[in-house]
Amino acid sequence: MKKVLSFCLILCAKLALAQTPHVCSLSKQNAFQKNSLTKNNLSAAQASLIEKYDVGFHHLSLAVERTSTAIKGNVRTIARSKVAALDTFLFQLHANFTVDSILGSNQNLYAFTKLGDVTAVILPQSIGLNQTIDLTIYYRGTPPSGASAAIGNGFSNRASPTYGNQITWSLSQPYSAYEWWPCKQSLQDKIDSIFVSVTTDTANKVGSHGLLKQIEPKPNGKHTYHWQSFYPINYYLVMVTVGQYAEYRQYAKPKGYADSILIQNYIYSNPAAYTNNATSILATKPQLELFSDIFGLYPFHQEKYGHVMAPFSGGMEHQTMSSIGIFNYGIVAHEVAHQWFGDNVTCATWADIWLNEGFASYSEYLARFYLLPNTASQELSDMHAAAKQEVGSVYVTDTANVNRIFSSSLTYNKGAAAIRVLHYLLGDSMFYKVCKTYQTRFANSNASTQDFNDLVNELSGKNYDFYFEQWIYGVGFPTYTTTWNQTNGKFYLKVKQTNTQNGGLFSLPIAFTLKRATGDTFLILDINTSEHNFEFPIGGTISSVVIDPNVWILKNSTLTKDASLSIGEQAETLGLLAYPNPGEGMLWFEPSLQSTVWLEVIDLRGRICMTLSGKEGFDLRQLQAGIYVLRLRDQEGRQQMIKYQKY
Numbered sequence: 307m308k309k310v311l312s313f314c315l316i317l318c319a320k321l322a323l324a325q326t327p328h329v330c331s332l333s334k335q336n337a338f339q340k341n342s343l344t345k346n347n348l349s350a351a352q353a354s355l356i357e358k359y360d361v362g363f364h365h366l367s368l369a370v371e372r373t374s375t376a377i378k379g380n381v382r383t384i385a386r387s388k389v390a391a392l393d394t395f396l397f398q399l400h401a402n403f404t405v406d407s408i409l410g411s412n413q414n415l416y417a418f419t420k421l422g423d424v425t426a427v428i429l430p431q432s433i434g435l436n437q438t439i440d441l442t443i444y445y446r447g448t449p450p451s452g453a454s455a456a457i458g459n460g461f462s463n464r465a466s467p468t469y470g471n472q473i474t475w476s477l478s479q480p481y482s483a484y485e486w487w488p489c490k491q492s493l494q495d496k497i498d499s500i501f502v503s504v505t506t507d508t509a510n511k512v513g514s515h516g517l518l519k520q521i522e523p524k525p526n527g528k529h530t531y532h533w534q535s536f537y538p539i540n541y542y543l544v545m546v547t548v549g550q551y552a553e554y555r556q557y558a559k560p561k562g563y564a565d566s567i568l569i570q571n572y573i574y575s576n577p578a579a580y581t582n583n584a585t586s587i588l589a590t591k592p593q594l595e596l597f598s599d600i601f602g603l604y605p606f607h608q609e610k611y612g613h614v615m616a617p618f619s620g621g622m623e624h625q626t627m628s629s630i631g632i633f634n635y636g637i638v639a640h641e642v643a644h645q646w647f648g649d650n651v652t653c654a655t656w657a658d659i660w661l662n663e664g665f666a667s668y669s670e671y672l673a674r675f676y677l678l679p680n681t682a683s684q685e686l687s688d689m690h691a692a693a694k695q696e697v698g699s700v701y702v703t704d705t706a707n708v709n710r711i712f713s714s715s716l717t718y719n720k721g722a723a724a725i726r727v728l729h730y731l732l733g734d735s736m737f738y739k740v741c742k743t744y745q746t747r748f749a750n751s752n753a754s755t756q757d758f759n760d761l762v763n764e765l766s767g768k769n770y771d772f773y774f775e776q777w778i779y780g781v782g783f784p785t786y787t788t789t790w791n792q793t794n795g796k797f798y799l800k801v802k803q804t805n806t807q808n809g810g811l812f813s814l815p816i817a818f819t820l821k822r823a824t825g826d827t828f829l830i831l832d833i834n835t836s837e838h839n840f841e842f843p844i845g846g847t848i849s850s851v852v853i854d855p856n857v858w859i860l861k862n863s864t865l866t867k868d869a870s871l872s873i874g875e876q877a878e879t880l881g882l883l884a885y886p887n888p889g890e891g892m893l894w895f896e897p898s899l900q901s902t903v904w905l906e907v908i909d910l911r912g913r914i915c916m917t918l919s920g921k922e923g924f925d926l927r928q929l930q931a932g933i934y935v936l937r938l939r940d941q942e943g944r945q946q947m948i949k950y951q952k953y
């Protein structure tokens with residue numbers, strides 16, 4: 307889902323006041339405890355009862371017009387019992403609606419009690435483990451208008467202020483599906499397949515999931531759109547949209563895929579709606595082909611992708627047909643990418659929403675990077691600027707707060723910026739391998755932050771837990787204060803690191819470009835503590851230094867030349883000479899030491915390889931051959947840096 311910026315900015319200002327930073331481990335714990343259905347209008351007992359069955363199939367058969375939100379119809383549900391004896395079947399439907407009757411497959415009437423937003427069907431005999439129940443709920447009413455969904459109401463009706471088309475549309479994320487159809491609002495239980503049949507005025511078209519199987523003529527100027535989808539789908543991705551549309555088709559041809567994929571666009575029938583948005587609409591095909599290349603084939607390739615317009619401020623990744631209020635290049639890319647990150651693999655809990663929104667937002671940048679490269683750096687800079695508004699962790703610690711779940715700065719932009727850091731750490735090849743494997747391993751299912759963390763560790767063969775602690779569960783981002791100098795043929799660099807919030811320090815290899823008339827040179831230095839001092843022999847005159855030249859890292863940084871920075875000159879404060887140098891590892895000093903000194907052996911990436919103390923005969927024989935900087939410090943705090951070569 308994507309909201310337009312003006313709304314996001316208001317949201318950010320509110321959040322900045324409302325939130326306080328958390329300690330990483332605490333925030334993770336709290337989130338797991340809090341990740342209940344607190345906003346889902348179910349008590350703990352009801353939440354437990356509703357998990358006693360697994361939804362296999364829904365068929366929504368509804369009467370909906372473009373002029374009103376009133377709904378009349380029925381929903382058939384086929385579910386499987388997950389327990390030995392299921393005697394109550396619970397579902398959610400807003401108190402506004404009347405349930406007329408509930409029928410079994412043999413037309414038997416079920417008794418039920420509807421209390422507020424929850425209905426309990428009393429089963430005449432209990433259903434055994436893995437046995438199915440097949441019932442059809444007949445209901446009618448008008449959905450609520452309390453603007454409870456992330457954007458507006460669960461079910462809305464309005465005319466487009468720009469194009470005049472009157473539209474009735476649904477937007478259920480995260481907890482508002484029950485505001486228009488009887489359902490089970492559980493992220494963990496994907497509906498295995500879904501049919502949507504909507505009867506409406508013949509002037510209308512109906513957008514929904516999968517393939518349009520039939521437009522069935524009905525009496526009294528009506529017809530019924532029959533959509534069918536055989537891919538598993540989450541409750542909040544179920545959608546109907548009704549209005550007067552013109553249809554525009556494209557076909558995508560992903561690399562290595564023999565067939566083509568239909569892109570079916572329902573655009574307001576006012577012709578200006580197409581002409582004004584054609585550039586963005588036509589961008590769908592190359593974007594879908596690009597994402598098929600880098601994330602794996604479009605997950606719903608046996609059905610379709612498409613857009614259906616509705617007058618709201620943003621876009622929503624309804625499975626196989628995104629709802630679009632505003633067409634622009636970024637929103638289209640965002641919702642296309644969601645078909646992989648959000649729809650095929652859905653976040654396991656709302657605390658993990660960054661796995662949907664961070665990837666969709668980062669994909670906006672990737673689309674520009676590969677397809678519109680001249681616009682990529684602006685996109686990146688906007689993403690970083692928005693991410694810097696953040697207060698708190700990317701991981702959601704309060705899933706009852708819809709504004710926090712969909713925080714523009716944290717979930718979308720810092721989520722995207724954090725994914726870019728992971729992209730940098732893994733490199734292109736491993737990053738895209740992770741993306742593709744995530745799509746296949748968790749296809750048609752859900753994944754948590756821990757699942758993703760485990761996958762990164764497994765595929766890379768390295769432990770990236772630190773990345774998740776620092777960037778996903780942790781707060782803030784790094785500020786680097788860097789000074790440099792060049793004197794006597796040596797280059798000196800001092801890097802200080804702080805966290806913008808009350809969080810820990812970050813461990814990252816940071817790239818520096820040293821600009822010289824004779825040709826630039828590059829360094830990659832591990833920055834993982836509050837202060838690092840580096841010294842390198844270097845020829846040519848360095849005119850300037852650039853930190854992180856490809857802008858991989860979300861950071862604040864200052865970089866200044868400091869003519870007084872000359873660590874080597876501190877040699878005079880101890881005045882020692884090391885010998886033999888180069889040598890095989892045994893090291894003495896001249897004149898001989900009068901008191902204990904501390905010795906740190908630092909490699910050229912700034913890592914401390916060894917720490918020793920003593921008065922004579924330092925043993926460095928375990929070091930690998932190479933060039934090192936020895937940092938000596940005596941009891942008075944005087945220091946000396948010596949370049950040392952180990953054979």
Ligand SMILES: [Zn+2]
Pocket residue numbers: 307308640644662663666
């Ligand atoms: Zn989104």
